[in-house]
Amino acid sequence: MLRRRNFLKASLAAGGGLLLTATLRGPAGAATLGTAGPDAVALNAYVRIAPSGQVTITAKNPEIGQGVKMMLPMLIAEELDVAWADVQIEQADLDARYPGQVAGGSTATPLNWLPMRQVGAAGRQMLIAAAAAQWGVPAHDCATEPGKVVHPASGRSLTYGALASQAAAIPVPDLAKLPLKDPKSFRIIGQPTRNIDVPRIVTGQPMFGIDVSVPGMLYAVFQKCDVHGGKLVSSNVAAIRGLPGVRAAFEVKGGADLRGLLDGVAVVADSWWEANRARQQLDIIWDEGDITGQSSESFAATAARLAKGKPESSIRRDGDVAAGFAKAAHVIEAAYHYPFLSHINLEPQNCTAHYADGRMEIWAPTQNPAPGSKLVAATLGIPESAIKVHMTRVGGGFGRRLSNDYMVEAAWIAKVVGAPVKLVWTREDDMRHDFYRPAGYHFFKGGVDANGRLIALSDHFVTFSQDGAIAASADMGPTEFPARMIDHLDYGVSMIPLRAPTGPLRAPRSNGLGFAFQSFLDELAHTAGRDPVQFALDILGPPRLLPDPPGPRVGPGFHTGRMRGVIELVAEKSGWGKTKLPKGTGMGLAYYFSHLGYFAEVVQATVDAEGAIVVDKVWVAGDIGSQIINPLNAEHQAQGAALDGIGTALGQGLHVRDGKIVQGNFDTVLPLRMRQSPPVEVHFRVTEFPPTGLGEPALPPALPALANAIFAATGKRIRSLPLKDQDLSATA
Amino acid sequence: MQYVIEVNGTARRVDVDGETPLLWVLRDKLDLKGTKFGCGAAQCGACTVHMDGQPIRACQTPIASVGTARITTIEAIGQTPVGQHVQAAWIELDVPQCGYCQAGQIMSATALLTHTPAPTDHDINDAMSGNLCRCATYTRIRAAIKRAADLGRT
Numbered sequence: 001m002l003r004r005r006n007f008l009k010a011s012l013a014a015g016g017g018l019l020l021t022a023t024l025r026g027p028a029g030a031a032t033l034g035t036a037g038p039d040a041v042a043l044n045a046y047v048r049i050a051p052s053g054q055v056t057i058t059a060k061n062p063e064i065g066q067g068v069k070m071m072l073p074m075l076i077a078e079e080l081d082v083a084w085a086d087v088q089i090e091q092a093d094l095d096a097r098y099p100g101q102v103a104g105g106s107t108a109t110p111l112n113w114l115p116m117r118q119v120g121a122a123g124r125q126m127l128i129a130a131a132a133a134q135w136g137v138p139a140h141d142c143a144t145e146p147g148k149v150v151h152p153a154s155g156r157s158l159t160y161g162a163l164a165s166q167a168a169a170i171p172v173p174d175l176a177k178l179p180l181k182d183p184k185s186f187r188i189i190g191q192p193t194r195n196i197d198v199p200r201i202v203t204g205q206p207m208f209g210i211d212v213s214v215p216g217m218l219y220a221v222f223q224k225c226d227v228h229g230g231k232l233v234s235s236n237v238a239a240i241r242g243l244p245g246v247r248a249a250f251e252v253k254g255g256a257d258l259r260g261l262l263d264g265v266a267v268v269a270d271s272w273w274e275a276n277r278a279r280q281q282l283d284i285i286w287d288e289g290d291i292t293g294q295s296s297e298s299f300a301a302t303a304a305r306l307a308k309g310k311p312e313s314s315i316r317r318d319g320d321v322a323a324g325f326a327k328a329a330h331v332i333e334a335a336y337h338y339p340f341l342s343h344i345n346l347e348p349q350n351c352t353a354h355y356a357d358g359r360m361e362i363w364a365p366t367q368n369p370a371p372g373s374k375l376v377a378a379t380l381g382i383p384e385s386a387i388k389v390h391m392t393r394v395g396g397g398f399g400r401r402l403s404n405d406y407m408v409e410a411a412w413i414a415k416v417v418g419a420p421v422k423l424v425w426t427r428e429d430d431m432r433h434d435f436y437r438p439a440g441y442h443f444f445k446g447g448v449d450a451n452g453r454l455i456a457l458s459d460h461f462v463t464f465s466q467d468g469a470i471a472a473s474a475d476m477g478p479t480e481f482p483a484r485m486i487d488h489l490d491y492g493v494s495m496i497p498l499r500a501p502t503g504p505l506r507a508p509r510s511n512g513l514g515f516a517f518q519s520f521l522d523e524l525a526h527t528a529g530r531d532p533v534q535f536a537l538d539i540l541g542p543p544r545l546l547p548d549p550p551g552p553r554v555g556p557g558f559h560t561g562r563m564r565g566v567i568e569l570v571a572e573k574s575g576w577g578k579t580k581l582p583k584g585t586g587m588g589l590a591y592y593f594s595h596l597g598y599f600a601e602v603v604q605a606t607v608d609a610e611g612a613i614v615v616d617k618v619w620v621a622g623d624i625g626s627q628i629i630n631p632l633n634a635e636h637q638a639q640g641a642a643l644d645g646i647g648t649a650l651g652q653g654l655h656v657r658d659g660k661i662v663q664g665n666f667d668t669v670l671p672l673r674m675r676q677s678p679p680v681e682v683h684f685r686v687t688e689f690p691p692t693g694l695g696e697p698a699l700p701p702a703l704p705a706l707a708n709a710i711f712a713a714t715g716k717r718i719r720s721l722p723l724k725d726q727d728l729s730a731t732a
Numbered sequence: 733m734q735y736v737i738e739v740n741g742t743a744r745r746v747d748v749d750g751e752t753p754l755l756w757v758l759r760d761k762l763d764l765k766g767t768k769f770g771c772g773a774a775q776c777g778a779c780t781v782h783m784d785g786q787p788i789r790a791c792q793t794p795i796a797s798v799g800t801a802r803i804t805t806i807e808a809i810g811q812t813p814v815g816q817h818v819q820a821a822w823i824e825l826d827v828p829q830c831g832y833c834q835a836g837q838i839m840s841a842t843a844l845l846t847h848t849p850a851p852t853d854h855d856i857n858d859a860m861s862g863n864l865c866r867c868a869t870y871t872r873i874r875a876a877i878k879r880a881a882d883l884g885r886t
């Protein structure tokens with residue numbers, strides 16, 4: 001359980017006045033936000049220590065709401081051995097001194113767990129060496145307590161603040177040989193730790209990309225072709241120049257890369273509203289290119305046609321699936337579908353750029369600044385050394401901002417205009433110019449033997465291609481569950497050419513594959529008359545590690561025991577099979593391994609006679625290894641990811657017509673709202689494995705767990721999303 | 733066109749087209765960037781401010797329609813006791829993830845608690861369902877509203 005100290009009453013009573021300026025003490029003492037003073041000494045690229053003992057730690061990665069701005073400094077502070085209350089955190093810009101400044105793939109924890117601790121440990125070693133030299137004693141006779149080096153034999157001590165200058169002159173020790181703390185002695189890691197940015201967020205201080213303000217700044221909008229990559233033929237741009245507030249309006253000739261600068265018309269004005277109003281007068285003739293077959297109906301028809309033939313290529317083949325089906329007591333077939341999705345970050349894409357004296361300065365809410373800088377350099381023909389990218393707080397990432405199309409647009413427009421420019425997209429721009437989660441079609445066949453065990457499974461996966469190759473995030477790997485656990489298995493794939501660009505959305509691939517596979521496995525369990533929990537444990541078999549085959553995404557493999565552990569945990573916590581539920585209410589189970597995390601979830605849902613769905617509750621059980629670094633944030637990330645899955649399943653799906661995305665706003669793409677949002681109970685199973693990330697892996701099981709709950713409640717199998725398009729009424 | 737509107741207790745003069753939504757006056761003319769743009773279509777609530785104490789969508793409110801109404805934004809909501817309790821509860825429970833929606837959430841929550849000091853779950857659903865949170869921090873928003881209600885009682 002989380003411990004939360006009740007600091008509020010005390011600070012309210014003591015101060016009156018402006019509570020929020022008071023120092024708020026979190027359970028581990030609170031760090032602050034800030035920049036090191038001029039007297040602070042740099043021990044390395046991450047740590048500066050002031051004579052007062054205040055330690056400034058640089059948070060190197062983009063903060064998109066995943067809590068990395070707290071997590072990475074916590075790792076450093078722990079091994080440096082300082083009090084969290086003496087830490088202030090500073091956000092890095094894009095800077096060659098810092099590796100991997102990316103927010104994606106739930107990788108921050110596995111990639112930084114050791115290196116960031118080593119950064120802290122190296123600093124501590126240097127401070128010890130400085131104290132030992134001053135005292136003339138061997139370093140190994142010295143130790144540290146938070147913020148100071150001590151010499152127990154003589155009782156002497158020196159603060160880090162007093163030692164920082166001498167320590168900075170000591171060579172950095174060999175990181176690989178540094179002793180790291182025994183986790184049992186952690187004081188910061190593992191403590192529920194509040195996000196230091198919250199006092200600024202709740203008082204409305206500017207911190208997001210869209211809040212950036214530069215003296216003399218103008219505002220821009222950019223109109224592109226709604227058929228992705230369409231070419232500009234002609235426009236009435238000259239007529240736009242005379243409209244109120246407009247400072248510039250011009251055509252932009254882009255390239256062929258859908259992730260780069262595309263053809264369009266830029267309108268720049270004194271205010272964003274004037275720019276966007278003027279844009280509504282634009283009349284543009286586009287060459288949309290070939291849009292034959294680029295509609296949702298056509299995709300579905302093509303998928304059904306392809307499913308009748310053999311897959312174009314094989315993903316995996318084990319045993320003899322035809323023989324397996326012949327032996328099976330029950331064989332069922334089913335077709336599943338999930339739609340295209342937009343990321344719908346609540347902060348629309350935006351970027352501020354200023355080009356002056358041959359230098360480009362950029363403020364961007366990006367998950368991935370380094371490729372953005374390269375894209376700007378290549379597109380504008382300026383050296384990367386002349387580009388400075390500031391990383392702002394990001395109003396939601398979800399994978400959308402791994403691409404930097406808005407960055408290159410802002411930079412281009414600013415260079416043409418010769419003044420600082422803030423480009424802001426509308427919601428419609430955002431929804432219609434995304435890198436979509438690809439839709440997918442799965443044509444399954446499964447066979448269960450007389451004992452109710454899954455013995456054969458085939459999937460003809462119909463997905464999308466772009467320019468002849470499989471579209472981004474539209475692939476499926478040979479380890480897709482339950483591969484490696486079933487004797488007779490056949491996965492094959494066929495592709496439909498797609499114009500719209502695709503890309504990673506939170507838990508890419510897994511967010512769709514999880515729905516299809518986990519729903520069909522539930523269907524098989526029910527067909528065989530088996531309890532889905534027992535059916536799952538049978539598939540997993542005894543606890544063992546199944547290594548990954550060589551390939552582009554080879555990882556540490558799949559551990560059946562870890563998955564069993566979270567399934568058993570979620571069954572216990574949810575009262576699976578023990579709770580008598582009223583008619584119209586059911587529980588569904590799903591489990592999925594992604595981004596190195598093992599998650600099992602149970603959803604309880606109720607469907608009324610009119611077909612309205614109420615999600616009553618979600619239970620989440622996760623195994624992300626030996627250490628939950630910040631339990632306060634971990635609980636929240638798991639809740640958010642599970643609810644993201646619930647909201648996606650209920651209300652989101654894009655429709656394609658004539659190569660364009662039909663929807664443009666939240667009236668037709670429905671994110672989860674408060675009245676739909678169930679309680680989410682989160683449990684972690686701590687295991688001996690290295691800690692892994694948490695932004696994504698709690699998402700995939702939520703969708704099929706909800707679909708399976710609806711089956712349990714109504715007897716209706718959900719084979720297509722979103723649920724808002726399904727008729728679940730009793731008469732349907 | 734010149735307009736004088738009362739924002740956070742101060743008369744502010746702006747020279748803009750009368751159709752300009754209050755959202756863009758606040759953000760781009762008065763440098764009050766706490767109020768956010770999310771949809772421009774009354775769908776997300778990120779732009780919620782108070783007009784005479786009532787939550788409204790600033791993206792749908794032309795400046796010409798404001799008249800003598802008192803506008804309060806997130807930057808000044810902490811000047812009321814209820815606003816203070818809401819902000820304190822948000823910090824205590826660590827509500828935000830990305831944080832982008834939270835100004836609008838706080839404005840709606842403060843309006844709710846001002847009229848309904850002890851809201852039920854049903855009251856919370858009704859008052860808060862116009863505010864989207866893409867990060868789905870609803871569990872903690874609900875808990876923080878209840879916590880703020882507690883703070884108001886002591």
Ligand code: FES
Pocket residue numbers: 768769770771772773774775776777778779780789790791792
């Ligand atoms: S921006 Fe006003 S409701 Fe979304």
Ligand code: FES
Pocket residue numbers: 065346395396828829830831832833834864865866867868869
């Ligand atoms: S905290 Fe990210 S949108 Fe609400």
